[in-house]
Amino acid sequence: MAGRIPPPLPHVAALEAYTPGTQPAGAGWIKLNTNENPCPPAPEVAAAIREAAGDALRLYPEPRSAALRAALARHHDLAEENVLAVNGSDEALALLVRAYTGPGAPVGYLDPSYSLYPVLARAAATPQVTVPCPVDFSLPVEAVAVAACRLFFLTSPHAPSGRGFSRASLAAVAASFSGLLVVDEAYADFADEDAVALLDRHPNLVVVRTFSKGRSLAGLRVGYVLAAAEVIGVLDRIRDSYNLDRLAQAGALAALGAEAHHARCVAEVKATREWLTGQLAERGWETVPSQANFVFTTPRDGEGRSGAEVARGLFEWLESRKVLVRHFPRHPLTASGLRITVGTRREMDRLLEEIDSWPNRAKQP
Numbered sequence: 131m132a133g134r135i136p137p138p139l140p141h142v143a144a145l146e147a148y149t150p151g152t153q154p155a156g157a158g159w160i161k162l163n164t165n166e167n168p169c170p171p172a173p174e175v176a177a178a179i180r181e182a183a184g185d186a187l188r189l190y191p192e193p194r195s196a197a198l199r200a201a202l203a204r205h206h207d208l209a210e211e212n213v214l215a216v217n218g219s220d221e222a223l224a225l226l227v228r229a230y231t232g233p234g235a236p237v238g239y240l241d242p243s244y245s246l247y248p249v250l251a252r253a254a255a256t257p258q259v260t261v262p263c264p265v266d267f268s269l270p271v272e273a274v275a276v277a278a279c280r281l282f283f284l285t286s287p288h289a290p291s292g293r294g295f296s297r298a299s300l301a302a303v304a305a306s307f308s309g310l311l312v313v314d315e316a317y318a319d320f321a322d323e324d325a326v327a328l329l330d331r332h333p334n335l336v337v338v339r340t341f342s343k344g345r346s347l348a349g350l351r352v353g354y355v356l357a358a359a360e361v362i363g364v365l366d367r368i369r370d371s372y373n374l375d376r377l378a379q380a381g382a383l384a385a386l387g388a389e390a391h392h393a394r395c396v397a398e399v400k401a402t403r404e405w406l407t408g409q410l411a412e413r414g415w416e417t418v419p420s421q422a423n424f425v426f427t428t429p430r431d432g433e434g435r436s437g438a439e440v441a442r443g444l445f446e447w448l449e450s451r452k453v454l455v456r457h458f459p460r461h462p463l464t465a466s467g468l469r470i471t472v473g474t475r476r477e478m479d480r481l482l483e484e485i486d487s488w489p490n491r492a493k494q495p
């Protein structure tokens with residue numbers, strides 16, 4: 131008799147997968163739905179990848195991503211033992227859940243925030259503790275500090291609102307929370323403040339960063355963790371031994387060296403973000419002040435109405451015009467808004483043109 135496929139464990143059988151933003155096939159789309167960077171990667175990146183893509187691909191990569199770790203340590207003025215390079219920051223989040231949480235050790239996060247956190251928790255059969263975001267998406271310092279969990283994911287700047295949290299408020303949480311505080315700084319390149327300088331005073335603080343947003347390398351899958359040597363040692367033990375391939379190590383190293391390019395791209399995105407926020411305000415739309423490379427705005431129709439139906443209507447209109455943004459209808463704090471990635475000025479002009487031609491924007495006679 132042929133062997134049978136056994137069922138997965140019950141918590142895996144019940145698991146609903148993370149839903150990534152659509153990556154549309156075909157040309158002509160304006161992609162403002164997954165917070166990628168509109169600037170191209172630094173030219174040095176392709177050159178470094180081409181060089182790494184020769185005969186050396188026969189050989190396994192350097193297992194510790196040692197050169198990249200050393201460069202990241204220099205970049206952040208930390209020791210190499212405080213740095214781990216990972217295959218996209220999503221890998222770091224998964225490793226942290228695997229290492230520090232489980233059936234008796236809950237994971238916490240702000241609700242709403244990055245929708246991967248609950249998926250990782252469910253995949254590890256880990257109970258979840260959610261701390262509700264206030265309506266203005268400010269940081270509920272006290273509530274996070276007393277959250278009954280082993281590890282807390284704090285997205286800073288916050289997603290999907292874009293709101294930035296001050297270093298002082300992050301320090302206050304780190305000082306009073308009794309577990310591991312993981313500050314997910316996917317968007318920190320575009321923010322005024324971050325938590326890196328707090329690492330030496332708060333051993334329970336873990337900072338997770340990515341090359342996907344600020345360095346325009348979402349396709350390369352490189353992220354990193356900054357933390358106490360003890361935490362890095364734990365994550366190092368459970369990661370895949372070759373978690374970063376040769377191309378990713380070479381490309382990331384080149385990107386890290388291209389400081390002028392990085393500064394120029396970040397400045398451009400920030401300037402466009404402020405301009406877009408102003409344009410939306412001129413239309414009477416409220417937008418959360420953003421410290422990220424996206425804005426969260428509440429659309430209004432021609433009668434001045436807002437709400438989940440208005441947001442859904444505009445989302446569908448834009449999609450029909452081949453402009454992709456993100457709508458999160460399941461949460462009361464996000465249902466009336468749209469999250470829009472900051473693209474090029476040209477893409478933003480097209481976005482506004484399509485918004486202005488939305489039939490529901492016309493005043494009813």
Ligand SMILES: Cc1ncc(COP(=O)(O)O)c(C=O)c1O
Nearest residue numbers: 218219220244289316340342353
């Ligand atoms: C808050 C947050 N953390 C992490 C990630 C994942 O980044 P990476 O591409 O490095 O896996 C994202 C991606 O959108 C994000 O929004």
